[in-house]
Amino acid sequence: MTNVPNGPTRSPSCYPARSAWSNSSDGAESTVEIPVQLASERTDPRTSNAALVQKYDAVAYAAQSNALSHPEHMAVVATLFGLEPADVASCHVLELGCSNGANLLPMAANLPEAHFVGCDLSPRAIAAARRSLAELGLDNVAFFQGDLSALPEAMGEFDYVIAHGVYSWVPASVREAMFALAGRRLKHDGVMFVSYNVYPGCHVRQAVWEVLRLHIERIDGAPARLEAARAFAAALAEPGATQNPVDALLRHEFKRVAQITDSALYHDDLAEPNDPVYFREFAAHAARHGLKFLAEAKLAMTQADASPSMQRFLAGRDRIEREQLLDFAQLRRFRQSLLCRADSATGFAIAPERVAPMWIGASAQLLRTVAEGKPPVGAGQAGAPTSDEEWMLAIAPETMPVSDVAARLAWSPPAETRRSLEAILVDACVQGSLRLSLRPPALVAVAGDRPKAGSFARWQAGHGVAVTNLQHETMQVRDANALRLLALLDGNRTRGELTLAMVDALPGWERAAVAQRIDEYLAQFGKLALLVA
Numbered sequence: 001m002t003n004v005p006n007g008p009t010r011s012p013s014c015y016p017a018r019s020a021w022s023n024s025s026d027g028a029e030s031t032v033e034i035p036v037q038l039a040s041e042r043t044d045p046r047t048s049n050a051a052l053v054q055k056y057d058a059v060a061y062a063a064q065s066n067a068l069s070h071p072e073h074m075a076v077v078a079t080l081f082g083l084e085p086a087d088v089a090s091c092h093v094l095e096l097g098c099s100n101g102a103n104l105l106p107m108a109a110n111l112p113e114a115h116f117v118g119c120d121l122s123p124r125a126i127a128a129a130r131r132s133l134a135e136l137g138l139d140n141v142a143f144f145q146g147d148l149s150a151l152p153e154a155m156g157e158f159d160y161v162i163a164h165g166v167y168s169w170v171p172a173s174v175r176e177a178m179f180a181l182a183g184r185r186l187k188h189d190g191v192m193f194v195s196y197n198v199y200p201g202c203h204v205r206q207a208v209w210e211v212l213r214l215h216i217e218r219i220d221g222a223p224a225r226l227e228a229a230r231a232f233a234a235a236l237a238e239p240g241a242t243q244n245p246v247d248a249l250l251r252h253e254f255k256r257v258a259q260i261t262d263s264a265l266y267h268d269d270l271a272e273p274n275d276p277v278y279f280r281e282f283a284a285h286a287a288r289h290g291l292k293f294l295a296e297a298k299l300a301m302t303q304a305d306a307s308p309s310m311q312r313f314l315a316g317r318d319r320i321e322r323e324q325l326l327d328f329a330q331l332r333r334f335r336q337s338l339l340c341r342a343d344s345a346t347g348f349a350i351a352p353e354r355v356a357p358m359w360i361g362a363s364a365q366l367l368r369t370v371a372e373g374k375p376p377v378g379a380g381q382a383g384a385p386t387s388d389e390e391w392m393l394a395i396a397p398e399t400m401p402v403s404d405v406a407a408r409l410a411w412s413p414p415a416e417t418r419r420s421l422e423a424i425l426v427d428a429c430v431q432g433s434l435r436l437s438l439r440p441p442a443l444v445a446v447a448g449d450r451p452k453a454g455s456f457a458r459w460q461a462g463h464g465v466a467v468t469n470l471q472h473e474t475m476q477v478r479d480a481n482a483l484r485l486l487a488l489l490d491g492n493r494t495r496g497e498l499t500l501a502m503v504d505a506l507p508g509w510e511r512a513a514v515a516q517r518i519d520e521y522l523a524q525f526g527k528l529a530l531l532v533a
């Protein structure tokens with residue numbers, strides 16, 4: 001598949017119709033012109049907006065929360081790289097391609113003083129988002145159904161803009177409109193999250209995409225296309241002779257594709273458009289709209305984990321060249337990048353001293369690792385005693401101020417490490433075992449007398465198995481009794497009342513056994529970051 005060039009490389013006269021918006025962000029007289037779809041894109045059955053709408057109607061997108069796109073996480077990374085991001089509690093957030101609101105609504109439920117706008121082309125997705133919004137009774141969210149280039153001016157400017165799973169999956173003119181919009185409506189020291197497919201890793205994926213698309217090119221209808229693609233991918237995943245032994249690696253990719261959900265297969269691997277880019281093209285595209293690369297949202301990707309010979313190639317490079325070389329070195333296929341305004345003052349690397357006013361705790365990754373019985377990787381390796389991990393695990397999911405860590409752990413870095421406590425804690429965060437926040441998270445590890453779960457998770461428990469916790473991570477809870485209990489945790493019921501309410505769900509159980517089961521569930525909910533004070 002060829003990579004569609006970004007809009008500005010084409011002559012402006014390519015755009016047959018435009019809508020001009022005056023640039024109100026800085027009071028300047030200039031106007032910024034937002035291209036609507038290119039004529040060729042409008043009529044191309046693969047890339048027109050109408051075709052995209054049909055695809056999302058045919059197979060609903062299984063959207064879910066992405067913790068890396070949460071404003072709190074963006075604010076932490078932005079702060080580490082030198083920005084002074086807006087206070088998350090009262091910020092303005094825009095999500096482009098928000099689908100059914102699965103990412104935006106839990107943010108809004110937990111940040112009642114903040115304001116959220118979700119925009120999506122798909123009437124089906126926005127109808128679902130509005131239904132959920134009405135049921136949740138939130139008054140801090142507005143959904144706009146339509147092309148993102150038509151987002152009304154009245155919806156204002158934003159501290160945080162999220163575009164997850166959109167950039168590579170829309171036509172070039174929409175990518176253009178997306179950055180034009182962010183370039184104009186991202187506030188000073190605002191942060192934009194953009195996820196996208198990248199080369200060189202996607203060359204491997206692209207080989208698989210093309211084979212599958214060729215196989216199904218004459219098959220009509222989403223169910224039949226999915227079935228045929230999945231069956232063919234499974235067949236190609238089986239061991240067999242290849243011209244070159246190394247080509248057998250492609251079989252792993254076919255195997256992965258054969259096993260993913262319908263939503264991921266249809267809207268990612270089989271999707272058209274699905275245009276990976278080289279990172280430097282992406283950065284140049286952002287720069288044309290007054291935006292610049294701030295950092296990767298995933299802190300692990302901010303560290304140059306490169307071989308000594310690769311380190312020599314990296315030395316002396318500027319930020320963009322360095323990131324591009326790291327993509328080559330690590331054969332990266334997907335990025336979740338944070339952008340900011342080109343005129344924002346930012347650093348080249350993390351400034352460890354900036355963690356001093358933050359809060360720190362065990363990450364979900366560390367909790368999972370420990371639950372699986374594996375030795376944790378992270379703070380211990382970075383030079384801190386493993387007791388800090390144990391401490392964080394003991395209080396998880398609650399956190400402690402970074403400024404208290406030395407006193408509460410009665411520990412400071414040994415002189416021979418020549419590193420500050422802050423630098424060691426940052427390493428542990430980069431390696432994924434600890435996580436930072438700018439404020440103490442509004443959650444409790446231990447249920448009170450009248451246990452209370454977050455309102456969004458409580459609402460979800462009545463609708464399916466997906467549950468989003470207060471750290472914005474979504475898990476599948478396949479235990480009907482756990483879901484039933486979760487839905488009851490509105491903070492009004494005592495444990496005795498909860499026991500009475502659950503007796504029906506556990507027929508044949510003694511009351512004492514029901515009460516004990518409830519205690520066990522509550523302990524799990526606490527560790528899973530589902531409970532509030």
Ligand SMILES: C[S@@+](CC[C@H](N)C(=O)[O-])C[C@H]1O[C@@H](n2cnc3c(N)ncnc32)[C@H](O)[C@@H]1O
Nearest residue numbers: 063064097099120121122147148164165170174
């Ligand atoms: C792959 S889905 C990603 C959904 C969600 N952000 C996520 O990652 O879970 C892409 C979304 O972008 C929306 N979209 C595509 N073109 C758009 C446009 N021109 N304006 C607004 N939304 C668009 C689609 O309807 C779809 O919901």
